[in-house]
Amino acid sequence: MNKKINFITLEGRNMVHDALLSGQKIVSVIISTSSLKEPRIIEIETLANKKGVRVQKVSSEEISEISDSRNPQGVVALMNILEPPSLEEVLKEKRDVNILLLNHIDYEQNLGAILRSAWASGVDLVIASPNGVHEVTPVVAKVSMGAAAYVPLLSMSLFQAIKLLHKYAVPVVGVEVNMGDSYTNTNLRGPVAFVMGGEAVGLSEPLQKECDIFVNIPMNVEVASLNVSVATALVLFEKMRQENQ
Helix, strand or coil, X not given: CCCCCCEEEEEXXXXXXXXXXXXXXXXXXXXXXXXXXXXXXXXXXXXXXXXXXXXXXXXXXHHHHHCCCCCCCCEEEEEECCCCCCHHHHHHHCCCCEEEEECCCCCHHHHHHHHHXXXXXXXXXXXXXXXXXXXXXXXXXXXXCCHHHCCCEEECCHHHHHHHHHHCCCCEEEECCCCCEEHHHCCCCCCEEEEECECCCECCHHHHHHCCEEXXXXXXXXXXXXXXXXXXXXXXXXXXHHXXX
16 A cells, blocks of 8 residues: 655645645645636736745646646645544534444545545545545645645544444434445435445444444445445435425
8 A cells, every 4th residue: 555645736826725724734836837827827826925835937848747637737735634633523612413433445546535525525534544545645635636725534443433323412324234224315415424344345234233224325226235436425415405405
């Protein structure tokens, strides 16, 4: 497995612009000299200067070498990954929490995709069990497309996390094949903590005993299960849909 990293690369004009407007710590902004006269790039450079962020100007070839994507649009930023808060800090700060618990994630690509969905759907904290992928690696950061800098990722025993969630009266919802009602027929509004199983193992029996209710994602009987990042996205966006109704 790749080593944990302390910063990620943000690419593209909108992503870099939005990051500069956020409260995140931008280490530096790197701009292609061929794009310096373009209005959006001028705006990005002005924002960076106002915030005291170091601006580097390099050739388009150097931008391409730094970039992971095929189209960085002439600008790349390096952003620090902040240390995540503790679960109890999150629970004390916000009553209507949206927490995601991940058990035994095997692939970095899946964790990156999950962080992307968590960012888009307003998850407050992602907790990954130490028995799987549980840190932001270069692969996780790349697949997350910037989300790794915004969504706190905490490595913690899921049993300890659930004990704390119960203390703060947050319902723990297990997502498992053929268990409980359909996720679209279940009220997911308000504070909630979703527990997702890994690709191979699902939710273990001890973890199932800690859940308050279960939901499932209906699918054709020929399909054993969905990829965990896909299943996570479906459940998170169904909660978002219900909250916005």
